[in-house]
Amino acid sequence: MPKTSTSFWTEKFRRTVERDREKQTQLESAGWRVLTVWECELKSDPEALLDMLKNQLLTAAPRP
Numbered sequence: 001m002p003k004t005s006t007s008f009w010t011e012k013f014r015r016t017v018e019r020d021r022e023k024q025t026q027l028e029s030a031g032w033r034v035l036t037v038w039e040c041e042l043k044s045d046p047e048a049l050l051d052m053l054k055n056q057l058l059t060a061a062p063r064p
């Protein structure tokens with residue numbers, strides 16, 4: 001979180017999370033499986049993230 005304009009960024013982050021949650025629900029209702037990748041995951045441990053994504057893709061249930 002930026003150290004300046006914290007109230008602005010806090011509210012912006014809250015709205016983004018809320019919007020993402022709504023979009024995820026819509027996609028899942030349409031039969032999609034949603035995986036969220038955060039930038040911090042890419043930076044902190046890209047290999048672990050890649051392993052998780054591979055695992056998710058390989059164990060995906062077939063779509064109807």
